[in-house]
Amino acid sequence: MKKVILVYFSxxxxxxxxxxxxxxxxxxxAEVVDLTAEEAPVRTFEADDVVIMGMPVYGGRIPAVARERLAGLAGKGTRCLAVVTYGNRHYDDALLELADLAKAQGFAVVGAAALVxxxxxxxxQTDRPDEADLAADREFAVRVLSGEEHEFVIPGNRPYRDGGSGGKFRPLTSDACVHCGLCVKACPVHAIADDCVTIADTCLSCFRCIRRCPKGAKNMDTEAYRTFAAAFTEKLKARRENEYYC
Ligand SMILES: Cc1cc2nc3c(=O)[nH]c(=O)nc-3n(C[C@H](O)[C@H](O)[C@H](O)COP(=O)(O)O)c2cc1C
Structure with a gap:
Protein backbone atom coordinates (compact mmCIF):
# COMPACT_ATOMS: atom_id res chain seq x y z
CA MET A 1 0.00 0.00 0.00
CA LYS A 2 1.30 3.45 -0.89
CA LYS A 3 -0.49 5.56 1.66
CA VAL A 4 -3.52 5.71 3.94
CA ILE A 5 -5.87 8.64 3.41
CA LEU A 6 -8.70 9.56 5.78
CA VAL A 7 -11.84 11.17 4.41
CA TYR A 8 -14.39 12.21 7.01
CA PHE A 9 -17.20 14.51 8.01
CA SER A 10 -17.10 14.69 11.79
CA ALA A 30 -0.55 10.35 5.17
CA GLU A 31 -3.34 12.71 4.16
CA VAL A 32 -6.66 13.87 5.60
CA VAL A 33 -9.61 15.23 3.66
CA ASP A 34 -11.79 16.81 6.33
CA LEU A 35 -15.18 17.38 4.76
CA THR A 36 -16.33 19.17 7.90
CA ALA A 37 -14.19 22.08 6.71
CA GLU A 38 -13.48 21.39 3.03
CA GLU A 39 -16.64 21.95 1.05
CA ALA A 40 -15.67 20.92 -2.45
CA PRO A 41 -12.44 18.90 -2.41
CA VAL A 42 -11.33 17.42 -5.69
CA ARG A 43 -8.88 14.50 -5.56
CA THR A 44 -8.28 11.27 -7.41
CA PHE A 45 -6.62 8.54 -5.36
CA GLU A 46 -4.22 5.95 -6.75
CA ALA A 47 -4.94 2.25 -7.15
CA ASP A 48 -2.43 1.37 -4.42
CA ASP A 49 -3.68 3.93 -1.89
CA VAL A 50 -6.12 3.02 0.88
CA VAL A 51 -8.95 5.41 1.71
CA ILE A 52 -10.79 5.15 5.04
CA MET A 53 -14.05 7.05 4.62
CA GLY A 54 -16.26 7.94 7.59
CA MET A 55 -19.49 9.79 8.31
CA PRO A 56 -21.91 10.15 11.21
CA VAL A 57 -25.45 8.82 10.87
CA TYR A 58 -28.13 11.52 10.69
CA GLY A 59 -31.63 10.08 10.73
CA GLY A 60 -30.48 6.68 9.49
CA ARG A 61 -28.61 8.13 6.49
CA ILE A 62 -25.33 9.86 5.92
CA PRO A 63 -25.66 13.66 6.21
CA ALA A 64 -26.82 15.10 2.87
CA VAL A 65 -24.24 17.86 3.11
CA ALA A 66 -21.44 15.32 3.52
CA ARG A 67 -22.72 13.29 0.62
CA GLU A 68 -22.47 16.39 -1.59
CA ARG A 69 -18.94 17.10 -0.37
CA LEU A 70 -17.81 13.62 -1.40
CA ALA A 71 -18.71 14.27 -5.04
CA GLY A 72 -15.25 15.41 -6.17
CA LEU A 73 -13.38 12.41 -4.71
CA ALA A 74 -12.61 9.51 -7.02
CA GLY A 75 -10.77 6.23 -6.79
CA LYS A 76 -9.09 4.10 -9.42
CA GLY A 77 -10.21 0.84 -7.87
CA THR A 78 -8.65 2.22 -4.68
CA ARG A 79 -9.29 0.03 -1.61
CA CYS A 80 -11.67 1.68 0.80
CA LEU A 81 -13.09 1.05 4.27
CA ALA A 82 -16.57 2.55 4.69
CA VAL A 83 -17.32 3.59 8.27
CA VAL A 84 -20.33 5.18 9.92
CA THR A 85 -20.61 6.22 13.54
CA TYR A 86 -23.95 6.49 15.27
CA GLY A 87 -25.31 7.40 18.65
CA ASN A 88 -26.52 4.01 19.91
CA ARG A 89 -29.97 4.17 18.26
CA HIS A 90 -29.27 2.58 14.84
CA TYR A 91 -27.44 3.22 11.59
CA ASP A 92 -30.31 2.00 9.38
CA ASP A 93 -29.30 2.53 5.72
CA ALA A 94 -26.33 4.82 6.27
CA LEU A 95 -23.57 2.24 5.93
CA LEU A 96 -25.06 0.79 2.77
CA GLU A 97 -25.48 4.30 1.36
CA LEU A 98 -21.86 5.21 2.07
CA ALA A 99 -20.55 1.98 0.56
CA ASP A 100 -22.75 2.46 -2.52
CA LEU A 101 -21.46 6.00 -2.96
CA ALA A 102 -17.85 4.93 -2.59
CA LYS A 103 -18.28 2.16 -5.16
CA ALA A 104 -19.97 4.56 -7.60
CA GLN A 105 -16.96 6.87 -7.31
CA GLY A 106 -14.41 4.22 -8.17
CA PHE A 107 -13.48 2.75 -4.80
CA ALA A 108 -13.31 -0.96 -4.00
CA VAL A 109 -15.04 -1.31 -0.63
CA VAL A 110 -13.09 -4.10 1.11
CA GLY A 111 -14.47 -3.54 4.61
CA ALA A 112 -17.21 -1.66 6.43
CA ALA A 113 -18.00 -0.77 10.01
CA ALA A 114 -20.91 0.68 11.99
CA LEU A 115 -19.54 2.07 15.23
CA VAL A 116 -21.17 3.50 18.32
CA GLN A 125 -22.74 6.39 25.56
CA THR A 126 -20.83 9.52 26.55
CA ASP A 127 -17.46 7.76 26.83
CA ARG A 128 -17.54 6.20 23.38
CA PRO A 129 -15.61 5.45 21.35
CA ASP A 130 -13.73 4.10 24.37
CA GLU A 131 -10.33 2.38 24.47
CA ALA A 132 -11.85 -1.04 23.72
CA ASP A 133 -13.70 0.39 20.70
CA LEU A 134 -10.53 2.00 19.36
CA ALA A 135 -8.52 -1.19 19.90
CA ALA A 136 -11.17 -3.12 17.93
CA ASP A 137 -11.03 -0.48 15.18
CA ARG A 138 -7.26 -0.87 14.90
CA GLU A 139 -7.50 -4.67 14.85
CA PHE A 140 -10.19 -4.53 12.15
CA ALA A 141 -8.13 -2.30 9.88
CA VAL A 142 -5.12 -4.58 10.16
CA ARG A 143 -7.26 -7.68 9.52
CA VAL A 144 -8.88 -6.23 6.40
CA LEU A 145 -5.92 -4.51 4.87
CA SER A 146 -3.35 -7.19 5.56
CA GLY A 147 -5.49 -10.24 4.85
CA GLU A 148 -7.38 -11.78 1.98
CA GLU A 149 -10.48 -10.08 0.64
CA HIS A 150 -13.89 -11.72 0.95
CA GLU A 151 -17.40 -11.06 -0.30
CA PHE A 152 -19.58 -9.57 2.43
CA VAL A 153 -23.06 -8.14 2.80
CA ILE A 154 -23.72 -4.72 4.33
CA PRO A 155 -27.07 -4.41 6.16
CA GLY A 156 -29.56 -1.81 4.94
CA ASN A 157 -32.31 -1.27 2.40
CA ARG A 158 -32.61 0.27 -1.04
CA PRO A 159 -34.30 2.63 -1.62
CA TYR A 160 -32.81 4.17 1.50
CA ARG A 161 -35.13 5.53 4.15
CA ASP A 162 -35.71 9.30 4.36
CA GLY A 163 -33.10 11.03 6.46
CA GLY A 164 -29.76 12.81 6.27
CA SER A 165 -30.95 16.26 7.18
CA GLY A 166 -29.96 18.04 10.36
CA GLY A 167 -31.90 18.18 13.61
CA LYS A 168 -34.37 20.76 14.82
CA PHE A 169 -32.47 22.18 17.82
CA ARG A 170 -30.91 25.61 17.41
CA PRO A 171 -28.09 26.37 19.85
CA LEU A 172 -28.51 29.41 22.06
CA THR A 173 -25.76 31.84 23.01
CA SER A 174 -25.38 32.99 26.61
CA ASP A 175 -23.86 36.20 27.97
CA ALA A 176 -20.62 34.29 28.48
CA CYS A 177 -19.92 34.72 24.74
CA VAL A 178 -16.81 36.86 24.14
CA HIS A 179 -17.37 36.99 20.38
CA CYS A 180 -14.09 35.21 19.66
CA GLY A 181 -15.46 33.88 16.38
CA LEU A 182 -14.34 30.29 16.96
CA CYS A 183 -17.86 28.95 16.46
CA VAL A 184 -18.28 31.02 13.29
CA LYS A 185 -15.18 29.40 11.81
CA ALA A 186 -15.94 25.90 13.11
CA CYS A 187 -19.53 25.66 11.88
CA PRO A 188 -19.51 23.20 8.96
CA VAL A 189 -22.35 24.99 7.17
CA HIS A 190 -21.74 28.69 7.95
CA ALA A 191 -24.90 28.84 10.01
CA ILE A 192 -23.46 31.24 12.62
CA ALA A 193 -23.30 34.93 11.73
CA ASP A 194 -20.26 37.10 12.51
CA ASP A 195 -21.87 38.26 15.76
CA CYS A 196 -21.46 34.62 17.00
CA VAL A 197 -25.12 34.71 18.02
CA THR A 198 -27.44 34.62 15.05
CA ILE A 199 -28.06 31.08 13.84
CA ALA A 200 -29.39 30.57 10.34
CA ASP A 201 -31.87 27.91 9.45
CA THR A 202 -29.14 26.00 7.59
CA CYS A 203 -27.95 24.86 11.07
CA LEU A 204 -27.59 21.07 11.14
CA SER A 205 -27.99 20.89 14.88
CA CYS A 206 -24.66 19.04 14.91
CA PHE A 207 -23.64 20.67 18.24
CA ARG A 208 -20.08 21.30 17.08
CA CYS A 209 -20.34 24.89 18.35
CA ILE A 210 -21.66 23.72 21.73
CA ARG A 211 -18.82 21.22 22.18
CA ARG A 212 -16.13 23.64 21.01
CA CYS A 213 -17.05 26.94 22.63
CA PRO A 214 -14.20 27.70 25.08
CA LYS A 215 -16.55 29.74 27.28
CA GLY A 216 -19.42 27.26 27.33
CA ALA A 217 -21.58 30.02 25.87
CA LYS A 218 -23.24 27.92 23.20
CA ASN A 219 -25.90 25.80 24.81
CA MET A 220 -29.20 24.05 24.38
CA ASP A 221 -30.48 25.04 27.76
CA THR A 222 -34.23 24.99 27.25
CA GLU A 223 -36.95 23.09 29.02
CA ALA A 224 -38.06 21.49 25.74
CA TYR A 225 -34.54 20.20 24.99
CA ARG A 226 -33.94 18.99 28.54
CA THR A 227 -37.21 17.05 28.51
CA PHE A 228 -36.44 15.49 25.13
CA ALA A 229 -32.83 14.69 26.10
CA ALA A 230 -33.84 12.98 29.36
CA ALA A 231 -36.39 10.75 27.63
CA PHE A 232 -34.02 9.98 24.73
CA THR A 233 -31.21 9.09 27.15
CA GLU A 234 -33.49 6.70 29.00
CA LYS A 235 -34.72 5.10 25.75
CA LEU A 236 -31.22 4.49 24.35
CA LYS A 237 -29.46 3.44 27.54
CA ALA A 238 -28.80 -0.18 26.53
CA ARG A 239 -25.31 -0.40 25.09
CA ARG A 240 -25.00 -1.49 21.45
CA GLU A 241 -21.86 -3.08 20.10
CA ASN A 242 -19.84 -2.15 17.04
CA GLU A 243 -20.30 -4.15 13.84
CA TYR A 244 -17.45 -4.90 11.47
CA TYR A 245 -17.86 -6.39 8.00
CA CYS A 246 -15.23 -7.80 5.68
C1 LIG B 1 -29.06 15.55 13.17
C2 LIG B 1 -28.55 14.29 13.82
C3 LIG B 1 -29.17 13.09 13.55
C4 LIG B 1 -28.71 11.90 14.15
N1 LIG B 1 -29.32 10.72 13.83
C5 LIG B 1 -28.90 9.57 14.41
C6 LIG B 1 -29.52 8.32 14.09
O1 LIG B 1 -30.38 8.22 13.21
N2 LIG B 1 -29.10 7.22 14.76
C7 LIG B 1 -28.15 7.27 15.75
O2 LIG B 1 -27.90 6.24 16.38
N3 LIG B 1 -27.48 8.43 16.01
C8 LIG B 1 -27.83 9.58 15.36
N4 LIG B 1 -27.17 10.76 15.62
C9 LIG B 1 -25.95 10.73 16.47
C10 LIG B 1 -24.66 10.74 15.63
O3 LIG B 1 -24.77 9.85 14.54
C11 LIG B 1 -23.45 10.30 16.45
O4 LIG B 1 -23.34 11.06 17.62
C12 LIG B 1 -22.17 10.39 15.61
O5 LIG B 1 -21.21 9.52 16.16
C13 LIG B 1 -21.60 11.78 15.52
O6 LIG B 1 -20.43 11.74 14.73
P1 LIG B 1 -19.28 12.85 14.82
O7 LIG B 1 -18.87 12.95 16.28
O8 LIG B 1 -18.18 12.32 13.98
O9 LIG B 1 -19.85 14.13 14.34
C14 LIG B 1 -27.60 11.94 15.03
C15 LIG B 1 -26.98 13.18 15.30
C16 LIG B 1 -27.45 14.33 14.70
C17 LIG B 1 -26.74 15.62 14.98
Missing part, protein backbone atom coordinates in the same frame (compact mmCIF):
# COMPACT_ATOMS: atom_id res chain seq x y z
CA UNK A 11 -18.67 17.67 13.55
CA UNK A 12 -18.20 16.31 17.07
CA UNK A 13 -15.14 14.10 16.52
CA UNK A 14 -16.38 10.51 17.03
CA UNK A 15 -15.83 9.58 13.40
CA UNK A 16 -12.44 11.27 13.27
CA UNK A 17 -11.26 9.35 16.37
CA UNK A 18 -12.23 5.96 14.97
CA UNK A 19 -10.68 6.65 11.58
CA UNK A 20 -7.46 7.80 13.21
CA UNK A 21 -7.40 4.55 15.21
CA UNK A 22 -7.78 2.55 12.00
CA UNK A 23 -4.88 4.41 10.37
CA UNK A 24 -2.61 4.15 13.42
CA UNK A 25 -1.22 0.63 12.75
CA UNK A 26 -0.06 1.88 9.34
CA UNK A 27 1.89 4.79 10.77
CA UNK A 28 -1.10 7.15 10.78
CA UNK A 29 -2.77 8.96 7.91
CA UNK A 117 -20.11 6.96 19.47
CA UNK A 118 -21.49 9.42 21.96
CA UNK A 119 -24.85 10.66 20.72
CA UNK A 120 -25.04 14.35 19.94
CA UNK A 121 -28.14 14.73 22.11
CA UNK A 122 -28.71 13.70 25.71
CA UNK A 123 -26.15 11.69 27.69
CA UNK A 124 -25.90 8.52 25.63
Missing amino acids: PTGNTRKSLEAMAAPFGGA GRHTYGEI
